[in-house]
Amino acid sequence: MLTSDQIARYHREGFLALPDFKSPAEIAALRARATQMVDDFDPESSKTIFTTNDQIRTVDRYFLDSATRASCFFEEEAFDAQGQLRQAKALSINKIGHAMHDLDPVFDAFSRGPALNDLALDVGLAEPQIWQSMYIFKQPGIGGEVGWHQDATFFDSTPVTVTTFWFALEDATLENGCLWVEVGGHRGPMRERFVRHGDVVTMEKLDATPWPDSRSAVPLEVKAGTLVVFHGLLPHYSAPNRSAHSRHAYTLHVTDGRSAYAPSNWLQRREDFPVRGFV
Ligand code: FE2
Numbered sequence: 206m207l208t209s210d211q212i213a214r215y216h217r218e219g220f221l222a223l224p225d226f227k228s229p230a231e232i233a234a235l236r237a238r239a240t241q242m243v244d245d246f247d248p249e250s251s252k253t254i255f256t257t258n259d260q261i262r263t264v265d266r267y268f269l270d271s272a273t274r275a276s277c278f279f280e281e282e283a284f285d286a287q288g289q290l291r292q293a294k295a296l297s298i299n300k301i302g303h304a305m306h307d308l309d310p311v312f313d314a315f316s317r318g319p320a321l322n323d324l325a326l327d328v329g330l331a332e333p334q335i336w337q338s339m340y341i342f343k344q345p346g347i348g349g350e351v352g353w354h355q356d357a358t359f360f361d362s363t364p365v366t367v368t369t370f371w372f373a374l375e376d377a378t379l380e381n382g383c384l385w386v387e388v389g390g391h392r393g394p395m396r397e398r399f400v401r402h403g404d405v406v407t408m409e410k411l412d413a414t415p416w417p418d419s420r421s422a423v424p425l426e427v428k429a430g431t432l433v434v435f436h437g438l439l440p441h442y443s444a445p446n447r448s449a450h451s452r453h454a455y456t457l458h459v460t461d462g463r464s465a466y467a468p469s470n471w472l473q474r475r476e477d478f479p480v481r482g483f484v
Contacts, residue, residue: 206320206323206324206326206327207221207324207327207328211327212327212328215328215434215436217389218388218389219386219387219388219389219390219391219392219435219436219438219439220386220388220391220425220433220434220435220436220439221328221433221434221435222425222427222431222432222433223324223431223432223433223434224427224428224430224431225428225430225431226320226372226430226431226432227315227372227430227432228430229429229430231315232374232429232430234311234314234315235311235312235315235340235374235455236374236453237311238309238311238312239301239340239453240295242275242277242301242305242309243277243294243295243298243301244295246277246294246298248279248290248294248297266404269404269471271302271303271304272303272304272337272471272472272473272474273304273474273475273478274303274304274308275301275302275304275305275308275309275312276301276302276303277298277300277301278298278299278300278301278302279297279298279299280297280298280299280342280344280347280348280349281299281347281349282347282349283297283298283299283347291347292346292347296344296345296346296347296451297344297347298342298344299341299342299344299348299349300339300340300341300342301339301340302337302338302339302340303337303338303339303472304337304338304478305338305340306335306338306457307335307478307481312338315372315455316335316338316457316483317335317483317484318483318484319483319484321370321483322482322483322484324370324432324434325368325459325482325483328368328434329366329368329461330366330368330459330460330461331461331462331463332461332462332463332482333459333460333461333462333482333483334459334460334461334462334466334480334481334482335457335458335459335480335481335482335483336360336367336458336459336460336466336472336474336480337360337456337457337458337472338455338456338457339455339456340453340455341452341453341454341455341456342451342452342453343381343382343443343446343451343452343453343454344446344451345381345446345448345449345450345451346446346447346448346449347446348381348382348445348446348451348452349445350382350442350443350444350445351442351443352442353416353417353440353441353442354396354397354440354441354442355395355396355397355437355438355439355440355441356369356435356437356439356441356458357395357437357438358395358396358397358398358399358408359399359458359470359471359472360437360458360460360466360470360472361395361398361466361467361469361470362460362461362464362465362466362467363464363465363467364464365395365437365438365464366437366460366461366463366464367437367458367459367460368434368435368436368437368458368459368460369433369434369435369437369456369457369458369459370432370434370456370457370458370459371384371432371433371434371435371454371455371456372431372432372433372454372455372456373427373428373429373430373431373432373433373454374429374453374454374455375429375450375451375452375453375454376426376427376428376429377425377426377427377431377452377454378426378448378452379424379426379444380446380447380448380450381446381448381450381451381452382443382444382445382446382448382452383424383425383426383427383443383444383452384424384425384433384441384442384443385417385422385423385424385425385441385442385443385444386422386423386425386435386439386440386441387417387421387422387423387439387440387441388423390417390421390438390439390440391435391436391437391438391439392438393414393438393440394411394412394414394438395411395412395438396410396411396412396413396414396416396440397409397410397411398411398469399470399471400469400471401469401470401471402469406471416440416442417440417442422440422442459483462482
């Protein structure tokens, strides 16, 4: 799948952007299915808002249960002071998560196959295990910022192996909140760990190394169909979307089964719903 140059670059820089990894037809199928899921979602069933900016988050049942479901989460700015949606439901959802790849045939087809399996092997995941899927809407006008973080914070293992597969479903630009990464930053320390104790989650500070800023970070403006694969320790961020255009993306978080997945990670699987790979 990858050339030796690409593999070397991945290890050096911590990420790789692969244009045209997904076809327009594959993207259209996933987008249509996500639209359907949002149509079917009853907003009254949950007003959970997703934010990564709280140090300590009181997590509700809806969030914890989403580990094994396809749950819709609202944008932080979706509601007005009276608790009413500011815009249509379809333009108010932040994301769907976190098990669509194992629950829904359309998501399963998008999330698996020989090409992804070969890529996983090339970046060092000998026994890929797909823990989580997220469909991210980054809605026009209200799509929230996702502050600097490392995905290993949420998917700790020994050694750290979590790898993110980030699919652009629309063109990602500076205007609509594309990813920013610190090139080579995956060689730095893990700053934080998101730890679950029963039904409470806390963010533990592990290392005081500062996050990158606009001098050391680069924006990844990519076309729809591009797959960005990146190391779990690579610091990344995305700005709010104040543009008139959405920025849909889809992500998978994958560890290597040879590493020990931390029992304190918030997302765990039951024995009757085991984690699986790309094939
Ligand atoms: Fe992330």
